Amino acid sequence: PNIDRAAVRTPFAVGALHIPRYKPWLNEDDVHDVFFSSTHGFGPRDIRFTDQQGGWFYPASGQTRTTDAINNPSRIENPSLSDFLLSQTWTRMGEDSRSNCCKIINVGLDLPRPSDVPGMQRVEFRDSYRKNILPHLMDFDPDLIFISAGFDAHKKDTMNFGYVGMVEDDYEWVTEQLVKVANTCCNGRVISVLEGGYKIHGGIVSPFARSVAHH
Numbered sequence: 001p002n003i004d005r006a007a008v009r010t011p012f013a014v015g016a017l018h019i020p021r022y023k024p025w026l027n028e029d030d031v032h033d034v035f036f037s038s039t040h041g042f043g044p045r046d047i048r049f050t051d052q053q054g055g056w057f058y059p060a061s062g063q064t065r066t067t068d069a070i071n072n073p074s075r076i077e078n079p080s081l082s083d084f085l086l087s088q089t090w091t092r093m094g095e096d097s098r099s100n101c102c103k104i105i106n107v108g109l110d111l112p113r114p115s116d117v118p119g120m121q122r123v124e125f126r127d128s129y130r131k132n133i134l135p136h137l138m139d140f141d142p143d144l145i146f147i148s149a150g151f152d153a154h155k156k157d158t159m160n161f162g163y164v165g166m167v168e169d170d171y172e173w174v175t176e177q178l179v180k181v182a183n184t185c186c187n188g189r190v191i192s193v194l195e196g197g198y199k200i201h202g203g204i205v206s207p208f209a210r211s212v213a214h215h
């Protein structure tokens with residue numbers, strides 16, 4: 001990593017800061033080689049305020065959206081590598097261009113309303129994969145799939161405040177779908193990392209443990 005250095009002077013002390021800076025990409029072309037998808041709760045925690053804008057619920061990763069890099073790649077600004085490095089093009093791109101130049105699918109799930117059919121959250125979750133995420137992931141043809149496994153999406157985990165409502169079968173189903181893609185595209189290469197899951201009371205029969213086992 002590069003090191004940023006700065007002198008610090010206060011009425012009480014004099015010193016220096018040494019802050020390492022890590023480059024998140026191998027090079028500036030890697031933006032074309034990463035596909036990111038997130039399925040999460042989005043919107044106000046109280047359905048009485050659903051007309052208000054914004055994501056008030058952790059992780060507030062964003063409302064449902066598929067970027068132009070997936071839907072309409074011809075519209076994406078693609079500066080040459082030399083221009084990128086010499087002119088700092090990235091810093092001058094607008095926020096819309098910066099977000100759309102990456103292959104991102106956000107699926108923001110709302111709180112269920114009292115009139116909703118029980119279990120519709122699970123249907124919406126699976127449909128988001130069947131109709132959007134999995135087809136685009138297949139087109140992307142990954143070399144490796146990373147899973148950020150959020151078991152706090154379980155319907156009994158109070159951390160998600162009722163936004164997602166998954167059960168063990170849903171974790172098994174989505175894992176099977178991702179493994180099928182991996183078997184087709186990248187010789188089964190999948191890495192799964194624990195992201196969350198807090199309903200651990202009950203040990204091996206807790207919602208967290210059962211979800212992990214099905215995953």
